[in-house]
Amino acid sequence: MAKVNIISKYCKSCGLCIDICPKKILAIGDKSNEKGYFTVVCTDQDKCIGCTLCATVCPDVAIEVYK
Template sequence: MARMTVNEFYCKGCGLCIEACPKKIIELASHLNEAGYHPAVCVDQDKCNACTLCYVTCPDGAITIEK
């Protein structure tokens, strides 16, 4: 099963991964990270097919994809 994870320490909540996700399963979290940003989070891991579009789009290298 594919899994997309976000390292909240590096995520600035820019939203590029949200726009890139064809399944539309990434949202900004309601909580703030240590830097004061709302980090991205995958809301439905079961729908993730590890397409890596979010990974490639992330300018901060905060996303990891496990296949």
């Protein structure tokens, strides 16, 4: 089973990962990081297929995908 890990201290809420996710399981969360950005969260880990598109498109290298 694949798992998405968002490294909140690097996330700037650009939304690129949200747009590219084929399963639409990423969203802007309600907690901010130390820089004041509301970071991305995974809404349903069980639906993740491990495609790594989110990690590939992230300009801040804030996403890790484990299979």
